Amino acid sequence: MxxxxxxxxxxxxxxxxxxxxxxxxxxxxxxxxxxxxxxxxxxxxxxxxxxxxxxxxxxxxxxxxxxxxxxxxxxxxxxxxxxxxxxxxxxxxxxxxxxxxxxxxxxxxxxxxxxxxxxxxxxxxxxxxxxxxxxxxxxxxxxxxxxxxxxxxxxxxxxxxxxxxxxxxxxxxxxxxxxxxxxxxxxxxxxxxxxxxxxxxxxxxxxxxxxxxxxxxxxxxxLKKTLNKIVKDRPVGVEWHTPAETKRLLGMMSDAHKQKLAEAKKSGKRMVGTLSLRMRPLSGKTVQRTEICFRGLAGCLRTPKGGGSRPRIVVVKGGNVRTRLLAPAEAAALMGLKPRYQLPEIYEYAFRVIGDGVxxxxxxxxxxxxxxxxxxxxxxxxxxxxxxxxxxxxxxxxxxxxxxxxxxx
Structure with a gap:
């Protein structure tokens, strides 16, 4: 051996x-x-x-x-x-x-x-x-x-x-x-x-x-498995954002990203995308923007440093739009780990292990x-x-x- x-x-x-x-x-x-x-x-x-x-x-x-x-x-x-x-x-x-x-x-x-x-x-x-x-x-x-x-x-x-x-x-x-x-x-x-x-x-x-x-x-x-199959409707370790928080996040989108959201709604299918917070220039200032992507892939998972760096997802089905953090078990699946793999219960600790992994x-x-x-x-x-x-x-x-x-x- x-x-x-x-x-x-x-x-x-x-x-x-x-x-x-x-x-x-x-x-x-x-x-x-x-x-x-x-x-x-x-x-x-x-x-x-x-x-x-x-x-x-x-x-x-x-x-x-x-x-x-x-x-x-x-x-x-x-x-x-x-x-x-x-x-x-x-x-x-x-x-x-x-x-x-x-x-x-x-x-x-x-x-x-x-x-x-x-x-x-x-x-x-x-x-x-x-x-x-x-x-x-x-x-x-x-x-x-x-x-x-x-x-x-x-x-x-x-x-x-x-x-x-x-x-x-x-x-x-x-x-x-x-x-x-x-x-x-x-x-x-x-x-x-x-x-x-x-x-x-x-x-x-x-x-x-x-x-x-x-x-x-x-x-x-x-690749045979998309993000849509990884993200669960009933996650463990995280909660769905309140309607007010989701509204706040979506309100920070540019017109281009609002159009992406509109197209996802129009499809009528369950669409899972990533939601990222980015600092972008606007009218001579730098403002925080919400950016979404529905290509079926998560961005590169990293160790958590702050609120903006935490991986978020958006799930759209018809007119229903929900947002939340990516769950540790979902992140583990994105690294190809088996469901039996044991992670720390604390969210930040789990992502510290996952974000530095291969x-x-x-x-x-x-x-x-x-x-x-x-x-x-x-x-x-x-x-x-x-x-x-x-x-x-x-x-x-x-x-x-x-x-x-x-x-x-």
Whole structure:
């Protein structure tokens, strides 16, 4: 059974996605709330509540197949402060710079011949562009110094659940590992490798570009469940707004959004949409506006910071319009969690766990399409097709079969 280490584990959504055929050997998070939720759902045996800087490589056990790190995004997101990863030596590390503590652990494991066969790093897509791509460049260079070559994919949870949630997943494997040819593409895929990723790869050092892998994830699945099926008429943990509050919210809409509401009423169907509060310019001032959307998707769930950031929904059926906050159970469903998953009863606490998590079906997809076959090809190179990985991330016109590099164990 494949084994793994889970850092910045939160409520264990990566564990949920990897499933029972992968064995968690160790998990870590420093937030007591998230550690408690992890323990409530998975038990206390593997989870350690502590700062990652204090985690000792000796306590991580035998060599594992995978190390997963969903390191903090606050200093890398477009809504953040742009501080980036900070200094690798620890002199000016940021919250997102706890990435370096993870790398330090991997260095210690490598020194003892226990470096995991695969490393997965997950974060917001802002990692690709912030500070002109320098943070992404630093991450790939760090993997390179570990003796790993890297590939990446941008995966939006909207392919799996009705939530728009883009994340970049970076996968590192040993430069001496043999990777099945079926897991590698000659060129970037327009969905998994969008322009920001291609541009970021183009800014890597020559050595890192030479080793880059365009991961082959195949075609994205077709979303079968819409927001309409997630949102319940009788929610648990939240109440419908009073008619007065609904009227107040709808009164803050612009004409364009009032027209969207009118069209939803006219359809006569049960229409579920998102309702957001935004600050918009109006007549030389900035005012709060209510904006609605009926595309069947929720916006990206985040940790709650204030009233305006809480996810709200609007349900329309004929002339009846109701509004309320999104319920914790509905948010959990939007992350692909099972109904039996235990969340804190306090609303803000539940969303603190959910907002920092990884969409479970995305992890499952990566497990099936990439991680399991990748591990199989690394461990059993004779049973997989020869890997002919490209020497470098070149433009399509520059690529040729003669440029492929066959890796050895």
């Amino acid at each position: 494949p084994s793994y280490l889970e850092f910045f584990a939160g409520g264990g959504m990566v564990r949920a996605g990897l499933g029972g055929r992968w064995k968690c050997q160790f998990a870590n998070d420093f937030d007591p709330l998230k550690v408690q939720v992890y323990a409530d759902n998975w038990g206390e045996k593997e989870i350690l509540e502590d700062d990652i800087h204090k985690v000792d490589a000796e306590s991580l056990g035998r060599r594992v197949d995978l190390a997963w790190a969903s390191f903090p995004c606050q200093d890398l997101s477009t809504a953040g402060n742009g501080l980036g990863l900070g200094n690798a030596t620890g002199g000016s590390r940021t919250r997102s710079g706890t990435f370096w503590a993870f790398i330090d652990l991997m260095k210690d494991l490598k020194a003892n011949n226990r470096l995991p066969r695969i490393v997965v790093l997950e974060n917001v897509v802002g990692l690709l562009t912030i500070n002109g791509g320098e943070e992404f460049k630093a991450v790939i260079a760090a993997l390179d110094r570990l003796g790993m070559r890297a590939g990446a994919a941008v995966v939006d949870a909207r392919h799996f659940v009705p939530q728009s949630r883009q994340r970049v997943f970076i996968v590192g494997v040993s430069k001496t590992a043999k990777v099945a040819e079926t897991l590698v593409r000659d060129q970037p895929h327009p969905i998994w490798h969008p322009a920001p990723l291609v541009k970021a790869v183009g800014k890597l050092s020559g050595q890192c570009r030479e080793q880059w892998i365009w991961l082959n994830l195949g075609a994205p699945p077709e 969409a479970v079906p995305v992890v499952s997809f990566l497990r099936g399409k990439l991680l399991t076959p990748l591990l199989r090809s690394i461990k059993n190179p004779r049973s997989s097709e020869p890997s002919k990985l490209k020497r470098g991330a070149r433009s399509p016109g520059e690529r040729s079969r003669r440029d492929q590099l066959e890796l050895r164990i």
